[in-house]
Amino acid sequence: MNETPRILLVDDDELTLEMLKATLEGEFQPESVVSGEAAVQRCQEQSYALVLLDVDMPGMDGYETCRQLKALPGGDQLPVIFHSARLHVDERLRGYEVGGEDYLPKPFDPPELLAKIRRVLAIRERQREMAGQLDEVMNAVLVSADMVGEAGVVLEFQRQLSRCTDTDALARALHESLQRYNLDGCIRLRSARGETSTNIKGPCTALEQSILDHLQAQTEGACIQPLGPHTGFSYGSVVLFVRNLRMSREGMDRAESERMGRAIDNVALLIEGAVAKMAALESAMTARDLADVRHLVSMTTEALTDIAKRNQAQLGEVRTLFEELKQQIEDSFLHLGLTQSQEEHLAYIVRTHMESVMTVLGKSSEIEHFLSRIITKLKQHV
Structure with a gap:
């Protein structure tokens, strides 16, 4: 089971430290000191997964504290996130120059703080693996x-x-x-x-x-x-x-x-x-994408042609079956003893249903024409 990461909080404001602790407790093990000097001393005695460091402190400020932390044995592997109301790019550059990993604005947003800490720790873990x-x-x-x-x-x-x-x-x-x-x-x-x-x-x-x-x-x-x-x-x-x-x-x-x-x-x-x-x-990459589209258009065209041929063959087969059915019914009239009007009515029913079925099957040709128009447009653009 992985050990809960220990995080050192460095800030000269006690209220800020209490708020930070309340945010981090549960997921991390927060500890705190109130000065840069105390932070350097504590890191010489204990190991931490990360330091959350205030920039504006009396005596040793955050930038100098970070320099001294990074100079400790193994300190180059200790990630530091600065915590400050100074947000100008020059301040971020100063933080970068002394080895900081991120810059958190004051007042802090708890979800943002947790997200930044998780991201820094994940990157540091990946760096250790590599x-x-x-x-x-x-x-x-x-x-x-x-x-x-x-x-x-x-x-x-x-x-x-x-x-x-x-x-x-x-x-x-x-x-x-x-x-x-x-x-x-x-x-x-x-x-x-x-x-x-x-x-x-x-x-x-x-x-x-x-x-x-x-x-x-x-x-x-x-x-x-x-x-x-x-x-x-x-x-x-x-x-x-x-x-x-x-x-x-x-x-x-x-x-x-x-x-x-x-x-x-x-x-x-x-x-x-x-x-x-x-x-x-x-x-x-664009050429590969274009080649893929052309291949897809070609496959779709072949599939559409095959579907059209199958539909035409199916229409012919259905028409032939109905003609045979009609002929068989007419041949059976001699043995059924039907009147002339009954024979005509029965023939009418068969003919009407045959036309309805052929109409339904014929609608597939509309889909074929629609797909064909789409294929034509695609070919014009590739």
Whole structure:
């Protein structure tokens, strides 16, 4: 049986702590402290599944607390959700820079709080499961980085594109190429069928999602823009946020400035290749959809032709049976001793029912004509 996750609440407001505890109790084991210093001390003594951290506190604020928590042994695996009334994108960027996973506004909404905690814990569990695979990938990336130069990374990425058959493979190839440049970030790939946002470990955190949303909303077409000491690339179908890639050259020596400039140019080349591949994947999927429609139209046409032939044969068989029935009845008149009027009435009944049956069966031809018109229209559009 799984142990109930223990969550550390950090806030200098006692009322807020009581409200948070009341919300979390039952599903989680909440514990609380009233300062950043106490939070760091407690995490040195105890292990927690997650820390819910207030930003505005006297003494050590939430950002510095998060930095110190992440610096503890194993602290990089401890998820932190910030809790603050500061909602500007600059505040979310600060939270992202110190390693936060999400940002919860004050006053908090209980269902939203529970949903965010569940999502962060689920992502962290998935990351732990993928840790072994990630180590292998990282080792392979580091070996490849030693073998190829900056231009070689772009060329290798272009070769990898031919083996990318879907957006997941394309995202992995982009992340691996960034790693060869010793860069890290999050990527969003957008198509008519939806979008996917990932970091090197798996799905983006909520905080990364909000930064990608900001990049996507602020630009149209191809654009590269600074976000503090980081850089955002928005190229329509590909949106990329790269950490610690500075567009500003202030305070850099010439060599570092040139290295940063080349890195931005190379990342832009990677994205341009990814954009072209996204267009190719979209065209391929559209072509497959069109081929499926054409195949369906062809099968429907064949089925309709077969139905028409069967209906015509059935009509002929029914007509023949009624003619034989009519003939047999007329031949039996000699032995039944019926009057002339009785014979005519009986013949009339048979003839009337035959015409009714043939009319009903003939209505199937109206359905055939209707389906035929639909098939014709479909053929005109494919």
